[in-house]
Amino acid sequence: MNGIHTQAPERTCGPSSTIGTHAMLVFGTGVDCYFSNLPKFSAPHNFQVILSIELDERGKRALGADRRTGYDGLHTFVPDAFAMSELDPRRERPRETLRGTLFRGHVHRGGEAVVGDVAAEIRQVVYFEELGQGARRAHERLTHLCFGRPGRLYLAHRICRRPSFDQVVAIRLIPGTVTDMLGEHDPDRTTDVDQLGFGAAQSIILGQREFTGQRLRAGEIAVAAFRSTEDGLGFLAELAVQRQIYLEVADLG
Structure with a gap:
């Protein structure tokens, strides 16, 4: 293992x-x-x-x-x-x-x-x-966990402190939307989001959401900030939520 x-x-x-x-x-x-x-x-x-x-x-x-x-x-x-x-x-x-x-x-x-x-x-x-080990506020900004193999990625809501919720969704990264962390397109950057996969979960931050709630919904587009890649540089990319797999609120209230 x-x-x-x-x-x-x-x-x-x-x-x-x-x-x-x-x-x-x-x-x-x-x-x-x-x-x-x-x-x-x-x-x-x-x-x-x-x-x-x-x-x-x-x-x-x-x-x-x-x-x-x-x-x-x-x-x-x-x-x-x-x-x-x-x-x-x-x-x-x-x-x-x-x-x-x-x-x-x-x-x-x-x-x-x-x-x-x-x-x-x-x-x-x-x-x-x-859970419940006094997570530092800097870590609480990391809102989701991205993992899976190329072409079949998932997001899980990162649980920090109550109240919270447990959610898992299937997503896809949208080709042509990758920028550096300042939002600038880099012509020398070779990252192809279709080929990205993460065996260990990558902690990310979602921004520019199309609705004001916390939970993800099928069809929603969001911008994800990835902190690191194989080349050591973070990047931004748009992702599309394909479907919800699981949602639980009551057990984490």
């Missing part, structure tokens, strides 16, 4: 204090399947964690069967009880596998168990942060 985190918690969480049945959103397909922990501000669920995973054949067949029958709702996964701290990529040997039950729908909102004893291999820790 290649574990990378983008925002280190301010203190190390003890394993015994983080044991629980940590329900997770399931989204993406094939080579870009993800788990996103369904967080609360109360322990032991006070973590925002995104994992790139690969389901075993039982899990893949169950998801595939649902989609072939026209189900387009969400899926959740409930692992057997474990310590969330075992996913911390700073550990010498982070956890590499989760085993549990796949649900059709939200497990806490009447979801239906589809198949049990499903194994998920953790390919990469995309993001790991313990």
